[in-house]
Amino acid sequence: MKxxxxxxxxxxxxxxxxxxxxxxxxxxxxxxxxxCYHPRTRQAGKCRMCVVEVKGxxxxxxxxxxxxxxxxxxxxxxxxxIETRKMIVELYLSNGSHNCMSCEAAGKCELQDAAYxxxxxKSVFPVLKKDMPFDVSCPMIIRDMNxxxxxxxxxxxxxxxxxxxxxxxxxxxxxxxxxxxxNKPMGKSSCVVCGECVQLCPTGALTEKKTIGRxxxxxxxxxxxxxxxxxxxxxxxxxxxDNEIIRVTGVEGTEPNYGTLCIKGRFGYDFVHSPERLKxxxxxxxxxxxxxxxxxxxxxxAARLTDIKQKHGPDSIVGIGCARSTNESNYxxxxxxxxxxxxxxxxxxxxx
Amino acid sequence: xxxxxxxxxxxxxxxxxxxxxxxxxIFVIGSNTTESHPVISYSMKxxxxxGSRLIVADPRKIDLTRWAxxxxxxxxxxxxxxxxxxxxxxxxxxxxxxxxxxxHTEGFEYLKETVSKYxxxxxxxxxxxxxxxxxELASILGTADKVGLYYTLGITEHTTGTDNVRTCANLQMLLxxxxxxxxxxxxxxxxxxxxxxxxxxxxxxxxxxxxxxxxPGTREKFEKVWGVExxxxxxxxxxxAMFDGxxxxxxxALYLIGENVVMSEPNxxxxxKSLENVEFLIVQxxxxxxxxxxADVILPAACYAEIEGTFTNxxxxxxxxxxxxTPPGMARDDWWITGEIAKRMGFIMEYNSSEQIxxxxxxxxxxxxxxxxxxxxxxxxxxxxxxxxxxxxCYLYCDNVFPCGKARxxxxxxxxxxxxxxxxxxxxxxxxxxxxxxxxGTQTRRSAGFIDIFPEELIExxxxxxxxxxxxxxxxxxxxxxxxxxxVKSWVTSRVMPGVCFMTFHFSEACANVLTNNAFxxxxxxxxxxxxxxxxxxxxxxxxxxxxxxxxxxx
Numbered sequence: 001m002k003x004x005x006x007x008x009x010x011x012x013x014x015x016x017x018x019x020x021x022x023x024x025x026x027x028x029x030x031x032x033x034x035x036c037y038h039p040r041t042r043q044a045g046k047c048r049m050c051v052v053e054v055k056g057x058x059x060x061x062x063x064x065x066x067x068x069x070x071x072x073x074x075x076x077x078x079x080x081x082i083e084t085r086k087m088i089v090e091l092y093l094s095n096g097s098h099n100c101m102s103c104e105a106a107g108k109c110e111l112q113d114a115a116y117x118x119x120x121x122k123s124v125f126p127v128l129k130k131d132m133p134f135d136v137s138c139p140m141i142i143r144d145m146n147x148x149x150x151x152x153x154x155x156x157x158x159x160x161x162x163x164x165x166x167x168x169x170x171x172x173x174x175x176x177x178x179x180x181x182x183n184k185p186m187g188k189s190s191c192v193v194c195g196e197c198v199q200l201c202p203t204g205a206l207t208e209k210k211t212i213g214r215x216x217x218x219x220x221x222x223x224x225x226x227x228x229x230x231x232x233x234x235x236x237x238x239x240x241x242d243n244e245i246i247r248v249t250g251v252e253g254t255e256p257n258y259g260t261l262c263i264k265g266r267f268g269y270d271f272v273h274s275p276e277r278l279k280x281x282x283x284x285x286x287x288x289x290x291x292x293x294x295x296x297x298x299x300x301x302a303a304r305l306t307d308i309k310q311k312h313g314p315d316s317i318v319g320i321g322c323a324r325s326t327n328e329s330n331y332x333x334x335x336x337x338x339x340x341x342x343x344x345x346x347x348x349x350x351x352x
Numbered sequence: 353x354x355x356x357x358x359x360x361x362x363x364x365x366x367x368x369x370x371x372x373x374x375x376x377x378i379f380v381i382g383s384n385t386t387e388s389h390p391v392i393s394y395s396m397k398x399x400x401x402x403g404s405r406l407i408v409a410d411p412r413k414i415d416l417t418r419w420a421x422x423x424x425x426x427x428x429x430x431x432x433x434x435x436x437x438x439x440x441x442x443x444x445x446x447x448x449x450x451x452x453x454x455x456h457t458e459g460f461e462y463l464k465e466t467v468s469k470y471x472x473x474x475x476x477x478x479x480x481x482x483x484x485x486x487x488e489l490a491s492i493l494g495t496a497d498k499v500g501l502y503y504t505l506g507i508t509e510h511t512t513g514t515d516n517v518r519t520c521a522n523l524q525m526l527l528x529x530x531x532x533x534x535x536x537x538x539x540x541x542x543x544x545x546x547x548x549x550x551x552x553x554x555x556x557x558x559x560x561x562x563x564x565x566x567x568p569g570t571r572e573k574f575e576k577v578w579g580v581e582x583x584x585x586x587x588x589x590x591x592x593a594m595f596d597g598x599x600x601x602x603x604x605a606l607y608l609i610g611e612n613v614v615m616s617e618p619n620x621x622x623x624x625k626s627l628e629n630v631e632f633l634i635v636q637x638x639x640x641x642x643x644x645x646x647a648d649v650i651l652p653a654a655c656y657a658e659i660e661g662t663f664t665n666x667x668x669x670x671x672x673x674x675x676x677x678t679p680p681g682m683a684r685d686d687w688w689i690t691g692e693i694a695k696r697m698g699f700i701m702e703y704n705s706s707e708q709i710x711x712x713x714x715x716x717x718x719x720x721x722x723x724x725x726x727x728x729x730x731x732x733x734x735x736x737x738x739x740x741x742x743x744x745x746c747y748l749y750c751d752n753v754f755p756c757g758k759a760r761x762x763x764x765x766x767x768x769x770x771x772x773x774x775x776x777x778x779x780x781x782x783x784x785x786x787x788x789x790x791x792x793g794t795q796t797r798r799s800a801g802f803i804d805i806f807p808e809e810l811i812e813x814x815x816x817x818x819x820x821x822x823x824x825x826x827x828x829x830x831x832x833x834x835x836x837x838x839x840v841k842s843w844v845t846s847r848v849m850p851g852v853c854f855m856t857f858h859f860s861e862a863c864a865n866v867l868t869n870n871a872f873x874x875x876x877x878x879x880x881x882x883x884x885x886x887x888x889x890x891x892x893x894x895x896x897x898x899x900x901x902x903x904x905x906x907x
Contacts, residue, residue, distance in 0.1 A: 139801035163397030163419070192787060193805070194390065210800055223676035226663045226732075228656035229790055231541030232369065232391045233665025233732070238657055238676040245657060245677065254731055256369040256665060262390035263802075264790055269657070271798035272677065276639055278652035279681025289650065294682060294692070301649050302696030304632050308604045314584070318594040318603050321554035322610030322686070323543040325653075326661030326673055328709040329686035330545070330552040331560060332701065333609060336690045339578045340699035344565055344588030345603075347877075348554045349611055350546040 004070040009077060021063035021074055022050050032076050033085065033114055035092075035202050036151035037064045039252065040161060040259060044152045048088055049114065052076045060084060086118050094125035097146035098203075105204030107217030111149060112203075132177070137187030140209055140267045141198055145177050148205040154178060154197035162260055166191045178205075195266040199249055199259060208247055210267065215241040224251060227265040228324060232256060234265050245269045305341070314342035321348040354875045355508075355517025356537060357562070359525070359762050361755030364547060366536030366748040367500065368667045368734065373399045375500035375534045379493060381409040381431065381520070382506020382882075386416045387787040389504070389540045389666075396502075407492055409434065410506065411782060412812075412854060413847045424489055425849060428780045429510055429883045430479035433766035435519045437475030438490040439526055440467045447494030449528025456752040457525050459761035466763035478766060480849075498535040499527060505542060505784070509881040513873040515764035522761050530759065531749035541666035543791075544656075548664035551720070551735070552713070556588035561717035561735075577716055580699075590877035591617070592870065595626040605632040609686060610653065614642040615792035615857055618868035618879040619835045636689055639794045642860055651689050654679035659686075661706040662728070664735075668745070670723050671732035769883035770871035773851065777833060777885035779817070780852045781867055784882075789858035796858070809862035810843035812854035813888065818844040821888055830889040831855070833867040839891050853886060 002017040008025050015024035020043060025032050035047035043064035051060040055073035060081065063074075075081070092098070092111060100106045135143035150169070155178060158167040166189055170179035180189035198206045220239040227234040235251035248266050250259040281297035282289045292300075308316055319337040321330050330348075337346040357363040372378065372395035385393040393416060400406050400419045408420040409431075417423040426434050442448050443464060453460045472483035472490075479486075493499050501524055507516045521530075521537050529535035541547050553559040563570045571583045589597055595617070597603035606627075617623045627633060627646035635647035638655045658679040664670050687709060694701040703709050707725045714721045722737035723744075733744035749759075773780055788806035789796040796802040811831055813823060823829055825844040830837050831853065840855065840862035848854050855864035869884040 139804040160401065161398070162394045163401060192386075192390070223674050224672070225656065225674045225676065226544065226665070226671045228544050228795075230389050230391075231543055231546055231666035232389055233544065233663060233667075233669060233671050234391055235671065240676050243677045256667060256669065257391050260391055260394055263787060264796060265391075267801055268790070268796050268799045270800055271639075271795040272655055272657045273680075274639070274798040276798065277655075277680045277683065278638060278640060278644075278650060279683060281652060281682065282647075282650040284648045289647070294684075297649055297651060298689075298692045298696055301634055301651075302693050304648075305605060305607075305693070306697050308632060312604050315588075316602060316604040317607070318589055318597070318605070319607040320591060320594070320609065320611050320613070321549055321552075323546040323549045324610050324656070325545065325549075325686045326659060326706065327545065327548040327552050327664060327670070327713065328661045328706040329609075329690070330549045330554045331709060331713050332687040332690045332703070333607075334553045334559070335578060335701065336694050336699075337607075338559075338565075338574075338583055339580045340694040340697055340701065342584060344556050344584050344586065345594065346554055346588060347556055347591050347594065348549045349591065349613075349616060350541070350543060350549065 004068060006068050006070065006072040006074065008074045015068050019068055021052060021054070021061070021066050021068045021072070024068040025063065025074070025076060030076060032063055033117065034064065035110055035114065035149060036153060038153050038200055041153045041156040041200060044156065046151055047149065049085055051081055051084055053078055053081060082118070085114070086120060089114050089118055089120055090123040090125055092149050093120070093123040094127050096130045096148065103147070103204040104207035104211060105147075105201075105217070109204055110202035135186050136209070137185035138191065138193060138209075139187065140193050140263070141186060141195065142207050142209050142212075143186055144205055144207070147203045148178060149203055150176065150178070151202055153200040153202065154206060157196045157200045162194050162196045164190075164192055164194060167197060193263040193267065194261065195263070196260055199261075208267070210270065211247045215239075215246045220246050227261070229262075229264040229268065234261055236261060236265060238269070244273055309341060315345060317341050317343055318345040319347075321346065323348050323350045355514040356521060356539070358760065359518050359521040360530065360537070360749065360759050362748055363550065363562070364748070365538040365540070365667050366530065367534065367538055368746045369395060371534045371747065372396055372500065373402065375399055375498060376404055377492065377496035377499045378404055378406045379409070379499050379501045380406065380416060381501065381503050383502055383504035383540055384410070384412070384414045384416070384506070384784055385502070385504075385540070386414065388542060388785050390787065392540060405492065405496075407489070409489070411849060411852060422488070422492065424481055424485060426479040426481050428782045428852060429512075429769040430766065431507060431516050432512060432519050432764055433470060433475045433478035434481065434486065435523055436467045436470035436763075436766065437472050437486045438493060439463070439523055440470045441472060441487055441490030442494040442526060443467065445490070445494060447490075448526045452528030452752070453526070456531075456754070457759045457761055459763070463522055463526070463761040463763040466765065493523070493527065498532065499524065499529045500535050500538065501529075502538045502540060504540045506882060508539070508876070508878055510883065511770045511871050511873050511880045512764070512767050513878045514875040515767075518762040519764050522763060525759050525761060531747075531752045533747055536747060539666075544665075545663040547666055547668060548662070548670075551664055556590055559716070560713055561719045563717070574716065577712070592872050592877050592879070595623065598626040598630045604630070605634070606630045607634045607636075608643065609636045610638070612637075612641040612643045612792040612794060615860060615863055615865060617870070618865055618881055619870035620863065620866045621836055622870050636686065638683070639798075641792065641794050652681065652683040653686050653689065654683045658683070659706070662710060665732070668734040669732040670720065670728055670735065672725070672728055770880055771834070771869045771883070771885045773885045777887045778851070779886050779888060781831065781833065781864070781884050781886045782852060782854055782882050783864040783868060784854065784856060786856055786858065789856070791858070793858040793860070809840050809855065809859040811840045812843050812845050812848045814848050814850045814852065815844050815846060816850045817888075818842065821890075823888065823890070828891045830891045831867060831886050832889060833869070833884055833886045835869070836866040838862045838866050853888070
């Protein structure tokens with residue numbers, strides 16, 4: 001790929017031919033704020049937060065949509081640019097209901113971050129307060145269109161990334177809003193609840209029902225792991241507060257799922273904390289299962305297996321492993337059956 | 353896996369998930385991808401947006417057909433007849449890849465002979481598609497630049513499962529669409545670590561990495577590292593033989609880890625009988641499920657969020673699993689529990705960490721030798737990966753190097769399912785999964801929201817059949833097979849063709865496996881979950897109108 005050279009804020013940088021000014025800047029560690037751009041949904045050209053000045057071009061240019069050219073001179077932080085960005089954020093804040101107090105997105109909201117970095121306390125414009133009812137019809141996702149900034153990320157994600165083709169922009173002018181199918185409540189629409197839109201949403205317009213009131217974004221610690229459902233092996237983060245999983249997000253930028261998940265991977269985590277989890281070993285005594293200590297249960301198990309092995313031979317014992325457990329546990333189980341018991345009677349459900 | 357192992361050499365997806373987006377013709381047969389592997393279906397649908405042709409062959413009008421250029425709705429259990437006829441047409445039109453066949457395969461003449469009787473007209477009578485439709489499918493596949501074939505349990509869960517898989521492999525070998533990027537034979541694995549459990553040798557005839565227990569040299573290698581005098585060489589029992597052995601009195605003890613067999617094995621009555629008969633039943637699991645009720649000992653295990661280790665995904669990628677929370681109560685890691693039993697039986701198997709176990713695995717398994725925890729910290733690696741300088745293998749059989757020298761055509765004749773409809777049981781029941789639930793429901797039914805979306809099992813019945821039997825949508829009906837009966841709510845839908853019903857095994861209240869047939873593929877021992885005969889009866893249970901989705905309005 002051909003490399004080009006340009007100057008951004010007086011710094012000489014290199015970029016791949018064909019990349020936008022925004023990408024060229026970001027890859028060289030120069031920050032340009034964005035609200036609609038996301039690495040996976042790419043440029044939408046909607047929010048105008050990424051405006052820059054380009055020498056030789058009139059006015060402000062939208063850096064996500066303009067290709068970087070060899071020899072270009074770009075400025076990203078002039079007074080004019082900062083004032084424009086401020087105005088953009090203030091316009092956003094004047095439209096809808098951007099109340100951060102109990103917003104689930106607080107702390108991971110890109111609009112909130114933008115306002116913070118630009119030092120905006122409140123909008124100078126009169127607030128055109130929208131009062132659209134929340135769409136709570138979906139059991140997993142809450143849609144608060146009062147917080148929507150019409151960045152199109154959710155629409156692009158739904159149509160071009162997970163290709164479930166549910167979301168679109170509906171209506172015109174000031175009534176324009178994101179709709180499911182033909183403006184159905186999400187829970188009654190063809191939505192398959194993959195949650196891609198929630199992961200992409202830069203504000204609190206789309207949030208997860210199950211996390212409400214349980215943790216602020218900054219209170220959780222995230223651990224990367226592999227999804228426990230189907231065989232795709234999606235990479236995900238478990239966000240944990242006080243030893244409880246609060247939310248699950250897809251890991252961006254890595255195989256095999258590049259951030260996407262499905263309903264089970266994203267929302268099917270609370271079984272981990274079910275009160276019905278087995279917590280104590282149990283032994284059947286006089287026909288009834290009773291709680292036991294590990295020593296009791298393990299000694300008893302080992303004694304019974306030893307006894308059966310001696311009386312009936314190793315092949316009278318069989319083991320069924322688990323296609324959900326780790327490689328390491330499966331290996332140990334296989335080794336146990338072959339080496340400790342002495343039989344090849346070991347199998348699991350998915351030998352197909 | 354046996355089908356692919358015997359034709360190509362390795363029982364695994366030949367290609368990677370990320371290749372799907374650039375496959376010119378995606379041929380999906382026997383896979384309900386949008387519901388069972390949603391994230392892979394995203395790739396397929398993106399491919400369609402980029403211009404790929406998606407071809408679906410499935411007895412049901414699955415959601416994926418919305419994005420398909422063509423849907424060939426063949427009858428349940430007719431895959432071999434259909435594909436043999438497709439191959440007949442490909443050979444007749446000389447669309448096959450002669451150079452590839454001559455240089456890299458053996459048994460082509462045998463294949464040619466076998467498929468010679470499968471004219472489209474003949475196959476049409478078996479699979480229910482018209483001869484022209486079969487010719488059309490042959491022409492799409494035969495003239496495509498590259499075909500990527502994707503299948504799941506619709507192919508394998510038949511008494512002819514191994515032959516079905518071999519037939520899929522035959523097709524791709526015939527077209528020369530093997531050993532290259534964006535084409536191949538790709539079984540999508542249904543559980544997070546099915547691939548890994550197979551790779552680890554939790555199978556009656558192999559150690560890790562598919563090293564045969566029958567090979568004395570291999571046994572010696574394992575004997576040395578494990579510190580045992582003699583490991584058994586003869587092939588052990590598969591699950592069906594285990595249950596039969598229990599009922600015959602030969603098998604006395606069953607150690608069951610994480611398998612809710614009452615719900616997941618076919619013919620529930622038979623499974624339950626085995627669990628009642630077994631002298632000593634150990635259940636190691638995370639929930640008190642339908643199977644654990646029969647246990648003599650229950651050992652509480654930690655779940656995926658509470659442990660360190662690795663899973664291997666469907667594209668052979670070994671990926672890390674990390675501990676995010678502590679296990680409840682006294683629950684412990686599976687390997688710790690098994691190790692403690694071993695120790696108390698006098699066999700020392702003590703490990704301090706999952707990484708230590710992994711290092712032992714890779715020391716014994718050439719195909720995984722190069723995969724270390726440090727190397728997969730950020731991104732998993734796909735086996736084969738023989739050494740730590742190797743970056744892993746995106747697609748298998750590059751440069752047409754097959755483990756067994758040449759790829760082998762293994763033609764198969766079509767055979768009907770073990771149980772076909774008759775006057776008494778006139779419907780075919782086929783089974784599968786739904787997007788909204790997983791397996792025996794132990795996880796999704798305990799996670800908020802899922803039950804709101806899909807509260808109970810539904811049996812899919814074609815509108816024509818419903819009309820004949822006077823069944824209303826949402827009415828409770830009784831489905832009866834030779835093995836049992838369940839009362840289940842009807843879903844009158846043209847997703848299924850006339851004469852076919854569909855159910856899942858997600859709900860213990862109405863589990864398809866009460867009905868399914870414990871007839872097995874002779875090679876793999878996989879049950880024929882996809883076809884059995886049932887009849888439908890009006891139920892005495894009070895009929896209630898179909899529940900609307902109920903939603904928690906908790907904001």
